[in-house]
Amino acid sequence: MLVKRRSRKFSRGFLFLIFAVLVSCPLQSFTGRPAPATGNGIDSIDILHYNINLVLPDLAKRSIIGITDIQVYTLQDSALNIQLMLEHLIVDSVWINEERDKNILQTGNILNIRLEEPQDKGTTILVTVFYHGIPVHDPHWGGFYINPHAAWNMGVGMTVIPHPYGRTWYPCVDNFTDKASYDYFITIPDTLSAACPGTLEDIFHNHDGTNTWHWSLSDPIPTYLSSVAVSKYTILKDSLQGISGIIPVNYFVPEGKLSEAKSTFSHVPDYLRIFESLFGPYRWEKIGYATVPFQKGAMEHATCISVPEYVLSDTHDFNDLLSHEFSHSWFGNLVTCKTAQDMWLNEGWAVYCEALYREFSNDRADYDRFIQNNHRRVLEYTHIIDGGYYPVYGIPEDITYGSTVYNKGADIIHTLRHFLGDKVFFSTLKKYFRQYAFQNISTREFESFLTNTTHVNLEDFFNTWIYAPGFPHFSLDSSLIIRDRDDYVTVLFLKQRLKGRKDYSYNTPVNVTLLDGTWKTHNEKVNISGPVQKKTLISSFRPVAVMINLDRSVSDATTSAYKVVKHAGSYTFDNCFFKLGGGAGTDSAFFRVVHHWIGPEHSGYPAKMTLSQNRYWSIEGVLPDSSDWQGSFYYNFSRSMKNGYLDTLPPPPSNDKITLLY
Incomplete structure (x- = not known):
């Protein structure tokens, strides 16, 4: 992949020039000569830098005014057409290298710009787009949201294609691969604050009841990681020591929620410490979280993660969500x-x-x-x-x-x-x-x-x-133990069956555990290939139990749990639909329960018998001779989403009952 070229930042003076041009040009829907339908589209250009000027003068009106300067680098010779995306917003005019271009066509969410003359490969072009309107959002999740008190974006649309959704608030090449640096100039009422990716360069006081917040992000990101969040924020500032140096930290939280914010974000230093130790240095210029009035989740915008306001509490119930989004600083963002x-x-x-x-x-x-x-x-x-x-x-x-x-x-x-x-x-x-x-x-x-x-x-x-759907299912069909001088040879007959797939797994390493009567173990990794496998293990003791995948390191079509049971009582085996009870007066026992997410094999059963096609259990372990235990197996006749449509046998007649077979 080509290394992204570092772009020149647009100056503050150029920003005010553009605003002056906006005032002098009446807002009108522009049409012109259509661009050619083929050649020199999105794949022929690389965006180096976006300079987004966004004006939100009155949130109650739910509209925006935008001017975006785009530094375009041509990737092909004879480039004649630039194609951008902009959704549900009206283009007022387009300027190429500060000269107005009349050869544009806005069709749906596509903005085609025809250049006056072909450009050589490696040419840098300044495209400026003036636009306005009411932004749109995905009806399910993502896009640009405005209410009377806040404005924010969520960078992907879950039901729109393509999923990157920067086009809801600025013209862009909206995909996962075109990465650019950014400057943001967000003009809003002076009672509000604006949070964006990168570093806060300045706040301009416009003396008209508005301020312009200037943020700058030097590292390249795709459009879906670009963001803005506007609200009446309190800004909680901190700094953390990372591997490569001091990292500034900003938390944008609603007024009156400072105490809850300090509690909610108190584990961010742990996220940084742990993920840096596992993945390497945090490479971004700041750590940031901005709370937004959004009820459907969070979004990993670069250096300015958007999280719902409901995460703010004195508990730590949202560590999974907060750590998930922070980990995107490596997986997804970097x-x-x-x-x-x-x-x-x-x-x-x-x-x-x-x-x-x-x-x-x-x-x-x-x-x-x-x-x-x-x-x-x-x-x-x-x-x-x-x-x-x-x-x-x-x-x-x-x-x-x-x-x-x-x-x-x-x-x-x-x-x-x-x-x-x-x-x-x-x-x-x-x-x-x-x-x-x-x-x-x-x-x-x-x-x-x-x-x-x-x-x-x-x-x-x-x-x-x-590359394959579903899961393999591994099981021990039988084993044979042979004494060989001072050692014991255990011959394993392993089976592989299939759940939701057609092709067998090959060379999958699965741990096999042998146990003797004192729970002494011998562990060995075996490779399973195809439907039937024979393997031989040698141990210094005679096994009384043979178990595969005891450590649950392979995510096949089973769930399992084991317990060392020392006292009488009730024991739940998580994710196995099984509870163990009893055991009075017995010695310690080693119990393992495996819930198989696949139907049992039918050989040996009466032809008229209806067996579950979805599950069976196996009970394994090292049990004292004096053991006296009872087990409860959970089965639900309600065929519903609640139990994953797992139990599909028809209910028995009133004078009959379901039978658990051994």
Whole structure:
């Protein structure tokens, strides 16, 4: 990828010149000679810099006046046409290198600009667009919002295509790959404040009841990470020591919420410390959060994360959300997905970072709880939420921001960490951010990077977990134990079945655990390939139990839990739909429950018997002879979204009952 050229910042004097021109030109809808339909469009230019002048004189009117200067760099010879996007706003005039251009055509959200003469490759052109109107937003999520008290944008539209949604408030090349630096000049009533990416350069007092806030961002970002938030803010300022130096911190919060803000954002230093230790230096010029009156989530705008006002509280209930958005400072903002089909590289990793924050701020057990709860939700709900089983790469654009990308993405990253091991996994991520900083990457390029960096062949991993839908299901069919002098040979017969997919996994490493009667363990990693596999393990003791994936490091179509039970009582096995009770007067026991998210095999059962196609359980462990336990298996006859349509057997007749088979 070409390195972005550093652009020259427009001067303050030029800003006031442009405003003077705006006053002298009547606002009118402009039409002219249409630009050619082919050639020299978005792919033929690179935007180096945006200079956004936005005027919001009266929020109650919900309208904006804009002048955006765009520094355009031509990528092809004979460039004759510049194509920008601007949605639902009226273009008043367009100027090329400070001369008015009449050869423009605004059709829908496309603004075609015909140049007077062809331009050579490598030419820099100044395009200035005057426009006004009432901004639009996606009916589901994203766009530009104005109410009488605040104005803000959310940089993506979840149901619009393309998803980047900068075009709702300024003309731009609206995709994931065109990155530019920015200056923002936001003119608003002097009772309000404006938050934008980058560094606050100045506040101009206009002596007409308005102020102009000038923010400048030197590092290049795509349009969806550009932002503005206007409200009656209190600005809480801080600074943090990062790996590369002192980082200024700004929190924009509503008046009267300072105490709650200090509590809510008190863990931001932990986010910085943990993610820098895992991924490398924070590369941006500030850390920022701006609260907005938005009820549907948050957005990782570069250095100025937009979060809903409801996160402000004296509790820490929103650490997952806040750490997720902050992790985008690496995953998404520093290295950006190349297309919407690669979105798991942004969002799957950000969800996984929620788990990493829990692990390194609390403990591994907290990480495991997050991962296993997420894994259960993926198996139970994701295919319903998204309308089918999909691979995390190549997702249809109407579900770019669905559960497959976010939740299943995090699920398979957990498996990737196991595949590589912690040392290689985290050292490779640091190199990733060094090598691809401020660039874009595709899934295929990410696969090549991992393979070349780790020297591990990841073709089978990506074919199984990234490029295929559904899940493999691994199980132990049977085992045979043979004494061989001082050792014991355990012959394993492993099976692989399929959930929501057609192709088998190959060379998937799964941990196998052997236990003896004193709970002594022997752990070994075996590669599973195809539908049936025979493996041999050698141990110094005679196993009494054989378990696969006890550590739950592989996110296959099972959920499981184990407990060391020392006393009589009631024990819930999370994500397994099982509760254990009883046990009075017994010795300690090792219980493991596996909930299989796939129907049992039918061989050996009466032909007329109807078995669940969606689940079965297995109970494993090391149990004393004196054990006397009872188990409760949870089954719901209500076929609904609430239970993921998991229980689909017809209700039994009134004189019959469901039977649990052993």
